[in-house]
Structures are given as structure tokens and as C-alpha cells.
Amino acid sequence: GAGVSQSPSNKVTEKGKDVELRCDPISxxxxxxxxxxxxxxxLEFLIYFQGNSAPDKSGLPSDRFxxxxxxxxxSTLTIQRTQQEDSAVYLCASSLDFGVGVxxxxxxxxxxxxxxxx
Amino acid sequence: QKEVEQDPGPLSVPEGAIVSLNCTYSNSAFQYFMxxxxxxxxxxxxxxxxxxxxxxEDGRFTAQVDKSSKYISLFIxxxxxxxxxxxxxxxxxNYGGSQGNLIFGKGTKLSVKP
Numbered sequence: 001g002a003g004v005s006q007s008p009s010n011k012v013t014e015k016g017k018d019v020e021l022r023c024d025p026i027s028x029x030x031x032x033x034x035x036x037x038x039x040x041x042x043l044e045f046l047i048y049f050q051g052n053s054a055p056d057k058s059g060l061p062s063d064r065f066x067x068x069x070x071x072x073x074x075s076t077l078t079i080q081r082t083q084q085e086d087s088a089v090y091l092c093a094s095s096l097d098f099g100v101g102v103x104x105x106x107x108x109x110x111x112x113x114x115x116x117x118x
Numbered sequence: 119q120k121e122v123e124q125d126p127g128p129l130s131v132p133e134g135a136i137v138s139l140n141c142t143y144s145n146s147a148f149q150y151f152m153x154x155x156x157x158x159x160x161x162x163x164x165x166x167x168x169x170x171x172x173x174x175e176d177g178r179f180t181a182q183v184d185k186s187s188k189y190i191s192l193f194i195x196x197x198x199x200x201x202x203x204x205x206x207x208x209x210x211x212n213y214g215g216s217q218g219n220l221i222f223g224k225g226t227k228l229s230v231k232p
Contacts, residue, residue: 004161033219040126042224043162043206059219091161107220109154109161 004110006092012116013082021077021113025094032075033095033107034067038088049075082117089114121145124207124223133232137194141207141223144188148209148221151183153192156204156225165205166192197230204228 005024013019025032034046046059049069060066064082069075079086093107124141131137139153150169154162166181168174168190174181180193190209194201204227208220 035222040224042124043208043220043222045219045221048219093161106164106167109163111159111161114159 004092004094004108006090006110006113008113009111010114010116012118014118015084016081018078018080019082019115021079021090021092021115023075023077023092023094023110025073025075025092026108029094029096029108030072031095031097031105032069033093034075034077035091035093036061036088037091037112043091046077079115082115084117087115087117121221122207122209122223125226126224128227128229130229130231131197133197133199133230135197135230137197137201137228137230139192139194139205139207139226139228141190141209142188143190143209143221145209145211145221146185146188147211150210151181151190152208152220153179153181154206154208154222156206158203162206197228199230199232202229 007022011019030051032049035043036046037043047054047057047067051072052069064080067077089112091109091112093109095105095107122141122143152167153165155165156162166176168181168183171183171185178195182191204225206225207223210220
């Protein structure tokens, strides 16, 4: 695809419901990243995938958050039992590779999913 | 103390002005420094990256890194209304690998008035 695609672009849910956010990276990009952008808080790193593997999940805010990636392509971020403090823009980025080398690791961002928990 | 500090602004300047955006950081292991531009309701896009200390110029944009002071800057010359956006600094210890995760500043919102 032309760029990183995220869906839905907006999601309104009720407190306690589960939500799934989808990220479709740039074709051929092996590395994928999830960030959360809260109002006035900047971007917070959540998790990254190298292929289908997520070596470090310590950035996830709580055990209600999980992420998976299948086929080295699409990734899903799932938030269970949503809380109001989960309201934020969730951004996905991808990069060509995940090794040493500046150009291979430039991260390209999607437009994000704006999540509102009522 | 946050790892990366950035004045959120907002910063309002007239068209044609020189804009200076800055970030300070505390982690001396940071080696890679980036500036992203984010338009409203869009994802961040990479403007410039630099490695270690020094200057880098690209058109109207100049990035400076002073590792001794733990201070980075982005200068925009002849600013245009189309430069109106939020500018985020980001940095990492390495580029790629387990230390390649970017640490972002909160972003500075810039408005360039015609």
C-alpha cells in the first residue's frame, strides 16, 4: 500500500467494552510499532514487532492491552474492559527493517485511531 | 524529570519569521535525534534526523544537536503558513534493535500567520 493504514479512524465505546484496533503496514516493512498519543502527553511507546514476534511487551500500560501480528503484516491492538483513561489516539508505524542502519529504521506513521471511552 | 522536555507552546509567528524549536533531554546515551511534523488529525512524518552532535541542513530546515548540553534545536527559515503544525522531537539510544525505540517530546504547536 501507499502508506500505513489504520482502522477504524475513530472509535467510540462504552467503559468496560473490548476494542480492536487494526494496523496495515507499508508492504514489505518487517518492523511495526504501536504508540499512544494522549492530549498534552506526547507519544508513548507501547510495543514493537520484528516480523511476528514482540520481544518486549513491557511498554503496554496494563494486562488489559495485548497485540498480535500475523503473516508479518497486519497487526491488531486489543484493549479489554476499556477505561476512560484509555481514551487517546493510537498510532501505528512501520519501518523497512529492524537492524542497525538509519535509513532502514525510519518509522512511517499512520493517521491513527482516535479512541473515546465514555 | 521526563527523559525529553519540550515546550508545548503554542508558538505563533508571522509569515517569513525564523522559528526556533528546542528540546532538552537527560539520557546521555541518546545518539539519534529526529524531528517529526504532525498536522492536525494526521500521523507524524519525519522531517530530519541527525546522529550525535552537529548541524544538518535541508532546505529551510536546520537541525542542531549539542550533546554536551543535552539540547537539540530545529530552525525554520522563511516560515510559511503551511509550516503550521505540531513539531515533535524524538530520540533513541540506537537506531533499530532493542534500544531503537523512540522517546518523544510532547510536541510544540506552531502557527504561522499570513
